[in-house]
Amino acid sequence: MTQAPESPADTHVDLQSDLGWALGVLLRGYAKxxxxxxxxxxxxxRGYQVLTSAVDGTACxxxxxxxxxxxxxxxxxxxxxxLEQAGVIERRPDPxxxxxxxxxxxxxxRATLCALQRKLRHVEDLVLGALPEDERAQFRALLRRVxxxxxxxxxxxxxxxxxxxxxxxxxxxxxxxxSG
Numbered sequence: 001m002t003q004a005p006e007s008p009a010d011t012h013v014d015l016q017s018d019l020g021w022a023l024g025v026l027l028r029g030y031a032k033x034x035x036x037x038x039x040x041x042x043x044x045x046r047g048y049q050v051l052t053s054a055v056d057g058t059a060c061x062x063x064x065x066x067x068x069x070x071x072x073x074x075x076x077x078x079x080x081x082x083l084e085q086a087g088v089i090e091r092r093p094d095p096x097x098x099x100x101x102x103x104x105x106x107x108x109x110r111a112t113l114c115a116l117q118r119k120l121r122h123v124e125d126l127v128l129g130a131l132p133e134d135e136r137a138q139f140r141a142l143l144r145r146v147x148x149x150x151x152x153x154x155x156x157x158x159x160x161x162x163x164x165x166x167x168x169x170x171x172x173x174x175x176x177x178x179s180g
Contacts, residue, residue: 026127029126029127030123030124030127033123033126033127034120034123037116037119037120037123038116038120041086041112041116042079042082042083042085042086042088043079043082043083046069046071046079047079047082047083048116049069050065050069050076050079050080050083050089050103051083051088051089051105051109051112051113051116052113053065053068053069053103054088054089054103054104054105054109055105055109055110055113060094060102060103060104061094061097061100061101061102061103062076062077062080062091062100062101062103063100065103080103083109087106087108087109088105088106088108088109088112088113089103089104089105089106089109090103090104090106091103091104092104124136124140
């Protein structure tokens with residue numbers, strides 16, 4: 001004998017056990033706290049990611065960095081201009097390919113990143129405040145493992161295609177040129 005499907009009124013829905021809801025709340029809390037920390041970094045979150053990549057050397061050329069972070073090459077050029085003007089990165093010719101530019105963090109960039117990471121760790125501690133310290137470390141390790149695995153299986157090659165897939169028109173950036 002088969003049982004009739006439950007009616008919507010009989011179904012118990014627990015929003016707090018939904019992964020999407022939990023990730024959204026977590027991201028929103030982190031983004032709010034991190035926004036004030038990285039507000040002065042040229043390019044905001046993107047600028048922070050570029051600076052982090054320049055310090056750790058994971059994507060040393062301008063093109064590799066744009067591909068790794070899923071940033072349009074033109075936008076990357078403007079972002080690097082701003083970061084270079086702020087004195088946190090330098091672009092140098094790549095000895096292996098003189099047409100390519102290597103992105104190198106300056107000493108000021110390294111010091112800036114250290115200060116930002118200390119402040120962001122405080123934000124993380126506030127966001128993860130419901131967990132004891134040992135569980136925070138475990139949560140970070142598990143989240144990192146899932147994120148790295150997902151990124152390896154489905155890397156972000158082109159941020160514009162992701163934006164188009166969800167139906168959002170990409171914003172264009174205009175640059176103010178110095179006169180004279």
